[in-house]
Amino acid sequence: MPRRIVVATSNPHKLQELTSMLARARFPEVRQLEIVSVAALPEYGKPPEIEETEITFVGNAVLKAAGIAQWLRTVGAPRDELVLADDSGLCVDAFDGKPGVYSARFAGPNANDERNNAKLVAELTARGLESSPAEYVCVLAIRQVGTRPFDFTLPDAGAIFMRENCLCIEGRCRGNVRVAARGDGGFGYDPHFWIDGDTRTFAELSRGEKSQRSHRGAAGRRLVQELPLILQ
Template sequence: MSPRLVIASNNQHKVAEIAAMLARARFPAVRQLEVVSAGALPEYGTPPEIDESDVTFVGNAILKANGIAGWLRDAGARSQDVVLADDSGLCVEAFDDKPGVYSARFAGPNADDEANNAKLVAELEARGLDSSAAEYVCVLAVRCVGTRPFDFTLPDAGAIFMSDNCLCVEGRCRGNVRIERRGDGGFGYDPHFWVDGDTRTFAELSASEKSQRSHRGAGMRRLVQELPLVLA
């Protein structure tokens, strides 16, 4: 039975993006993974709310990966199943790299995309700006539901590293944010994040184009190269 890849998120946009990227992998073992969100496993009950209390992307990704893996293990999930957690956000140069790890709750604890985007625009306008250099950052953390440690050697690359029994991968995408909003696709700050030579926003890109340009796409391409070792 092929292992499942359990995404430690109920954000269906993220789950769909990740599943589509894995489906195009050149490794059969990766393509055959069943990709499912943690909230779509009713046989194990309701997944716990993980307190994203760290002040770094990597710290929060590891908290989520370890928290969901522990919940699944205690609930009797298969030890070979794999958990993938990500923490990502927008770092705006004019805001001293904020909102960063607080991107999903920039406008408050229960903020939605519209509220966060309105806050982004208001903060730019408060500084007399119509745009700022910015960067999307994503850290992916992977670990098995079982307790076996990873015993493989990673390449000497700063964007791929081991921490707290998790394989961690970082992806980044440079661009700029503007007051102007364009496009209906994507999610989060995508309608205000301009890339492609500053001619289009993430929200104007197709799903395949975005996966080639985005921070999550960059991280996933690196991760896919290492996943066969995780699944071995």
């Protein structure tokens, strides 16, 4: 049975992007990994809801990875099985970095993409702005189901670091958010996130183009590079 990465999400976009990256990896042991959503493990029952109570992307990613790992230990999952969690969001300069970790619930606890985007436009308009510099941020946190930490030395790089038995990797993408929206691809704030000198939005990119440009793509590619160390 191939070694698995249990991803702490039910978001099909995130799962598809990660699966594609691993399938293209040059390391055979990485290509052989099985990617499965935590919501698709009938042998273990219903996973717990991990409340995102931290105030940083790193904090929430580690919190989710640790919570799912603890649950998997209690239901008898293999200790060397891997758990991957992420936290990501949009940080708008004009809003002093908000919505940040609250991006998914910017318009309230039951918000959806439409309401969050309407809130984004309203906040820009209230400040007399049509646009603002912004960036998408993603932090991936990966760990084993068991409590044993990874046994390797990290390179000296600010975007990769250890936190509480998790290897954490950060990816960023700079652009501008605008009142104007364009495109029907992607999800979240993508129709309002403009790149390439404000000529295209994330919602206008193909899936492959977005993977190459996005914050999650940047973090995911670095994760693929480090997986051979994790798997040894």
